Amino acid sequence: MSLIIILITIAVSIYAFSNRHLVDKFAMKPYLLLQKHQYYRVLTHALIHADWPHLLINMYVLFMFGQITEGYFQIIFGANASLHFVLLYLLSLVFSSIYSIYKYRKNVYYSAVGASGAVMAVVFTSIFFDPWSKLWFFGIIPIPGIVFGILYLIYSIYMGKRNVDNVGHDAHFSGAVFGFIYPLLADFSLLSHFIEKLLSR
Numbered sequence: 602m603s604l605i606i607i608l609i610t611i612a613v614s615i616y617a618f619s620n621r622h623l624v625d626k627f628a629m630k631p632y633l634l635l636q637k638h639q640y641y642r643v644l645t646h647a648l649i650h651a652d653w654p655h656l657l658i659n660m661y662v663l664f665m666f667g668q669i670t671e672g673y674f675q676i677i678f679g680a681n682a683s684l685h686f687v688l689l690y691l692l693s694l695v696f697s698s699i700y701s702i703y704k705y706r707k708n709v710y711y712s713a714v715g716a717s718g719a720v721m722a723v724v725f726t727s728i729f730f731d732p733w734s735k736l737w738f739f740g741i742i743p744i745p746g747i748v749f750g751i752l753y754l755i756y757s758i759y760m761g762k763r764n765v766d767n768v769g770h771d772a773h774f775s776g777a778v779f780g781f782i783y784p785l786l787a788d789f790s791l792l793s794h795f796i797e798k799l800l801s802r
Contacts, residue, residue, distance in 0.1 A: 602667075602683040602686045603670075603723070604667075606690060610647065610650075611656065613649060614656045617649040618653075625712075627648060627649050628642065628645075628646050628649065628712045628713065629643070629701065629713040629714065631701065631702040631706045631708070632708060634702060635702070635706055644694055644695075647715065647718075647719055649715075651714055659715060659716050659720050662723075662724065663719075666723045667686075669727045671683075673726075673731075674686055677784075677788070677791070689723065689780065690719050692783070693718060693722030693783070694716075694719045697718025697719065697773075700771050700775055701769065701771050701772055713772070717776070718772035721753075721776040721780060722776040722779050723780060724777070724780065725779075725780035725781040728746040728747060728749070729780075729791075730784070730794070730798070731798060732795070733799075733802050747799065753773075753777065754778070757770045757777070758770075758774060
């Protein structure tokens with residue numbers, strides 16, 4: 602299922618690179634979402650990206666961790682694995698957008714694109730299932746997933762407060778948190794699995 606999402610996102614993003622109207626139509630614009638009731642933007646903003654690096658990084662991370670997460674879902678949820686992955690992805694887009702919608706609800710100029718919130722949800726779901734698996738920090742430093750997760754959340758809070766770049770740190774943080782708790786929403790008994798894994802070192 603992650604591959605289907607990736608292919609659709611790549612196709613729409615490439616088309617949007619040369620179609621400014623589509624970007625304006627699909628982007629996350631809290632003011633229009635609330636004032637004009639354009640609620641579809643909560644989902645469509647993930648289909649378009651700012652540029653090639655933005656698109657390729659998001660899709661690469663989604664591919665790598667999507668396969669891992671789907672593997673866990675297959676073991677846990679069996680025939681419903683694909684349904685749970687779609688729910689994780691779509692619900693994380695909604696959850697990761699809530700704070701930004703509130704924060705920028707009166708800003709007519711605010712606009713955001715990209716699937717980063719949902720991508721981070723997928724990453725953190727994989728951390729939930731195997732907290733000690735190695736993640737490559739900056740592509741060169743192997744650190745346990747649970748350590749990466751904690752550092753990433755702290756970093757996102759810090760950068761979100763500074764607000765000095767054009768990155769949606771608030772959405773990254775919210776998406777990551779949702780991804781971590783999604784397995785518990787689906788089956789709270791999985792908490793024992795997480796604790797067992799966490800204490801296995």
